[in-house]
Amino acid sequence: MTERDVDEHERHRAHLEFLLRELHHRVRNTLAMILAVIDQLGTSTGSVEEFADALKARISGIADLHEALDQEGSAEVDVVRMVRMAVAPHTSSDGQIEIRGSGGPAPTQVAMPLYMALHELAINAKKHGALSVPDGRIVVDVGVDREGRFLEITWQESDGPPVTPPERQGFGMTVIKRGLEYEAGGQVELEFEPSGLRARLRVPLGDSSR
Amino acid sequence: MISERSAARRILVVEDAFLTAESLVAMLGELGYAVAGPAPSPSAARRVIEDERVDAALLDVNLRGELVTPVVDRLVALGIPFLFLTTLAGLDILPEAYRAFPSLAKPCTPDALQKALNALF
Numbered sequence A: 001m002t003e004r005d006v007d008e009h010e011r012h013r014a015h016l017e018f019l020l021r022e023l024h025h026r027v028r029n030t031l032a033m034i035l036a037v038i039d040q041l042g043t044s045t046g047s048v049e050e051f052a053d054a055l056k057a058r059i060s061g062i063a064d065l066h067e068a069l070d071q072e073g074s075a076e077v078d079v080v081r082m083v084r085m086a087v088a089p090h091t092s093s094d095g096q097i098e099i100r101g102s103g104g105p106a107p108t109q110v111a112m113p114l115y116m117a118l119h120e121l122a123i124n125a126k127k128h129g130a131l132s133v134p135d136g137r138i139v140v141d142v143g144v145d146r147e148g149r150f151l152e153i154t155w156q157e158s159d160g161p162p163v164t165p166p167e168r169q170g171f172g173m174t175v176i177k178r179g180l181e182y183e184a185g186g187q188v189e190l191e192f193e194p195s196g197l198r199a200r201l202r203v204p205l206g207d208s209s210r
Numbered sequence B: 001m002i003s004e005r006s007a008a009r010r011i012l013v014v015e016d017a018f019l020t021a022e023s024l025v026a027m028l029g030e031l032g033y034a035v036a037g038p039a040p041s042p043s044a045a046r047r048v049i050e051d052e053r054v055d056a057a058l059l060d061v062n063l064r065g066e067l068v069t070p071v072v073d074r075l076v077a078l079g080i081p082f083l084f085l086t087t088l089a090g091l092d093i094l095p096e097a098y099r100a101f102p103s104l105a106k107p108c109t110p111d112a113l114q115k116a117l118n119a120l121f
Helices: A003-042 A048-071 A079-090 A108-127 A171-184 B018-030 B042-051 B069-078 B088-092 B110-118
Strands: A076-078 A097-101 A105-107 A137-144 A150-158 A187-193 A196-204 B010-014 B034-039 B056-059 B082-086 B103-105
Touching: A003 A048, A003 A171, A003 B018, A003 B088, A048 A079, A048 A108, A076 A079, A076 A108, A079 A097, A079 A105, A079 A108, A079 A137, A079 A150, A105 A108, A108 A150, A108 A171, A108 A196, A171 A187, A171 A196, A171 B018, B010 B018, B010 B042, B018 B034, B018 B110, B034 B042, B042 B056, B042 B069, B056 B069, B082 B088, B103 B110
Parallel strands: A097 A137, B010 B034, B010 B056, B056 B082, B082 B103
Antiparallel strands: A076 A105, A137 A150, A150 A196, A187 A196
16 A cells, blocks of 8 residues: 555545544434433323323434435425425325425524424324314415515414314423524414414524524 | 522523423423523523523533534633533534533433532532
8 A cells, every 4th residue: 555545544534433423423412302302291291102102203203304304415405395294294185285385495403493393283283283184284385585584484274173272381382482483593473263273483594583 | 598599509501402401401400400591502692691690501512503612711701610511523523622621421311410510519
């Protein structure tokens, strides 16, 4: 081996070491997040079966998001695709969800908390709302405000059982209302209309929130 | 008489992941600490430090792409002890001069957190 080969080999080895360390970092962060989910689900679910189902739904959701980030090169994720990904596992037929408009790509920093909020909305719809009956429907309008600074999403459920506001704020409502605000400076308004839940999400696309 | 409230040390939590931050807040509460924050960004953490009593801090290193180092500088200037709560790769992205401060591997157990905090005071 020449000296140049040795240098090349050394650089390659250092790069692999860096990647491996980064991988360990991400694994630990993901495990920290799952531990946190367990912590908080534990305080808001009743039976062991209910807890196990709730936990499985969250872990599947996190896995789906990583799959999408992986496919799109981990820089950004298309918003419409993200809505579909969050809702599809919880529908009984394709006709239950209609997505209008386009939000373009969401930066990674926004993608994670936005997806978590959408996924919790879908889980809530499956448990209490439009996705709990075969004829229930969700229409999601996706768009960006005129200046291109905010992503705006309206989630409208219909044809489900009559809606009543929840008596207490469980895991899902906490993530929907506070997670998006904490992680991305987003705002979420929930209207529990008897004909169906309406949620309006507004998320800054740049750094305007900080 | 010292009330229980004023006796509890007040720990600032700086962590960008909402659920992880909420868990840390709950864990600190169970260990008998009061909590400042949580703060998701260096600027939010700086505001808490200026406005509220902080006896010690738990710091994530990478806050949505921003390094936590300005927070470290302020804490050092004020003589407030802190711990990095991160991974080896998290410490790697810190400039050399910051790597010698105490750190705890994330995720951590309540016992490990209690021990690490005890060592600060």
